[in-house]
Amino acid sequence: MRVSTLAAYVAALLLVGPACNPPARHAALTFFFDGVPPPKPPEPPPGQTDEAAASRKITYTEHGPYAAKACNACHQSTSSNSFVAPREQLCFQCHDFKLDKKYLHGPLASGGCLACHDPHSSQYRYLLVAESDTFCFRCHDRTAIESNPVHQDVGERCTECHDPHMSDNEYLLR
Ligand code: HEC
Ligand code: HEC
Ligand code: HEC
Ligand code: HEC
Ligand code: HEC
Incomplete structure (x- = not known):
């Protein structure tokens, strides 16, 4: 990794900070890297399965x-x-x-x-x-x-x- 890229990466990390939501942070990171995995989908509310969530998705x-x-x-x-x-x-x-x-x-x-x-x-x-x-x-x-x-x-x-x-x-x- 070139030093300037590394510096920009650190700056980006500082910029997005911990208060930032995961998708925005992901966008900032992928601006520099291709290797950042996509953010995890939000956890389903307690007592609800992923399957129940998926079945609500409407497809035409x-x-x-x-x-x-x-x-x-x-x-x-x-x-x-x-x-x-x-x-x-x-x-x-x-x-x-x-x-x-x-x-x-x-x-x-x-x-x-x-x-x-x-x-x-x-x-x-x-x-x-x-x-x-x-x-x-x-x-x-x-x-x-x-x-x-x-x-x-x-x-x-x-x-x-x-x-x-x-x-x-x-x-x-x-
Ligand atoms: C298990 C088989 C079966 C299913 C499931 C069924 N029917 Fe029927 N239906 C019949 C039969 C047999 C008749 C013949 C009429 C009679 O013997 O009174 C009939 C008659 C009818 C009639 C004409 C007589 C009347 O009662 O008005 C209508 C309208 C009707 N059905 C609508 C429906 C609708 C709407 C549904 C879904 C909610 C439905 N049927 C589900 C077997 C079925
Ligand atoms: C847009 C209105 C409409 C919809 C929706 C509709 N019907 Fe009908 N249906 C009618 C009309 C009008 C008749 C003829 C009048 C009559 O015989 O009562 C009829 C007649 C029937 C008959 C024959 C009744 C007899 O006495 O011979 C059956 C059985 C029946 N419909 C079942 C169904 C079923 C099952 C569905 C859903 C898959 C359905 N209908 C949806 C309007 C509708
Ligand atoms: C009373 C409701 C009703 C009306 C009116 C109706 N359909 Fe359907 N149609 C259905 C349902 C329910 C199905 C699903 C298949 C089944 O349950 O048999 C279907 C299935 C079909 C299919 C796919 C499967 C097959 O049978 O080939 C075609 C194509 C189709 N309809 C065309 C038409 C056309 C064209 C008209 C007007 C001439 C029409 N339908 C009127 C209720 C209706
Ligand atoms: C220009 C040609 C064309 C006209 C007009 C047309 N259809 Fe179709 N329709 C198609 C084709 C092509 C398919 C897909 C056939 C397949 O993939 O099996 C289809 C599929 C369908 C199906 C089955 C869908 C399914 O999920 O299996 C239904 C129901 C249907 N048409 C209803 C209608 C009705 C109701 C009308 C009148 C408002 C109509 N079509 C007019 C070309 C036409
Ligand atoms: C299979 C025949 C068919 C095809 C293909 C078709 N339409 Fe339609 N369209 C209709 C019918 C029938 C209505 C009237 C629906 C009603 O009155 O319920 C309609 C209504 C509409 C309307 C009035 C508003 C609404 O949604 O009811 C618009 C806008 C429209 N169509 C645009 C389009 C466009 C854009 C395309 C191509 C991408 C298209 N249609 C392809 C049959 C068709």
């Missing part, structure tokens, strides 16, 4: 064309509200979705993919607008559903038995 999944910045696959232009196709046909441009089952779910029959899916991105699986299957209760009355004996203790696992899109079986059963 982006829809294929949105991630590819192919905005004009759906929008006329990003500065207008008009789409390249009528709203209820927008999704069928790319998704070969045959509505060929005997029973179509209400919102699907009316072309309302957006009742359940976000066209851009989502923190939930399959670009859903809410945690599955809580979004079923946006339209279906929870009390009515739970009062049906077939729904005893089903919790919110609605799509285990029902297809959200369509089915050849009554009640959209899988």
Whole structure:
């Protein structure tokens, strides 16, 4: 190590001092060295595991064309509200979705993919607008559903038995 660098390092240490928070200190140190390890993440509060902390981290999944910045696959232009196709046909441009089952779910029959899916991105699986299957209760009355004996203790696992899109079986059963 050259003497001038060493002097600067000592000066930096004095400058950042003990009152400085670890990330700032780290920034000051890496200005001179590449070998300084990154600061440790803050300790989780007592009684809380790292896993619990990690599970709170929100990650978004982006829809294929949105991630590819192919905005004009759906929008006329990003500065207008008009789409390249009528709203209820927008999704069928790319998704070969045959509505060929005997029973179509209400919102699907009316072309309302957006009742359940976000066209851009989502923190939930399959670009859903809410945690599955809580979004079923946006339209279906929870009390009515739970009062049906077939729904005893089903919790919110609605799509285990029902297809959200369509089915050849009554009640959209899988
Ligand atoms: C798969 C089709 C699709 C793609 C691709 C897409 N959008 Fe959209 N976008 C929509 C739809 C549908 C809406 C209307 C949403 C609604 O009304 O709930 C919308 C709404 C919007 C809005 C209005 C505000 C909002 O978020 O609801 C903006 C701004 C927007 N899009 C920008 C973009 C940009 C920028 C891109 C490219 C990076 C993009 N969109 C790609 C379908 C798309
Ligand atoms: C420009 C073409 C295009 C349009 C229009 C389009 N999609 Fe997609 N969509 C894709 C591609 C590409 C994928 C990614 C396919 C893959 O990776 O399996 C995808 C994936 C999806 C997925 C699955 C995501 C996952 O996590 O598995 C859903 C749900 C979806 N699209 C819904 C919609 C809806 C709702 C609309 C209408 C608002 C729509 N798409 C319009 C191209 C399109
Ligand atoms: C009532 C809510 C709801 C509506 C309306 C809806 N979906 Fe879905 N969709 C879901 C759920 C829930 C899943 C997750 C897969 C499952 O549980 O079967 C899904 C999965 C998907 C997938 C990925 C898996 C697959 O089956 O290919 C695509 C693509 C998709 N939907 C497209 C659409 C399109 C296009 C429309 C409109 C024509 C639409 N969805 C309307 C709830 C809905
Ligand atoms: C955007 C509103 C909306 C959402 C969200 C929604 N539904 Fe529906 N659902 C309807 C409408 C509208 C009907 C048709 C009217 C009816 O029969 O009650 C329907 C009908 C049904 C039926 C058939 C009822 C019958 O008597 O034949 C079932 C089963 C069903 N939905 C289950 C679900 C499940 C499971 C979910 C979540 C994955 C869900 N729905 C989410 C609006 C919705
Ligand atoms: C264990 C399988 C199972 C699960 C999980 C399930 N259902 Fe059902 N559901 C059924 C069956 C079977 C029927 C047939 C109707 C009957 O026999 O009364 C039905 C009927 C329905 C109906 C039409 C009759 C009514 O009671 O209104 C709706 C709407 C419905 N389910 C929504 C839901 C929703 C929302 C969820 C999630 C909370 C859900 N189901 C979870 C099996 C299930």
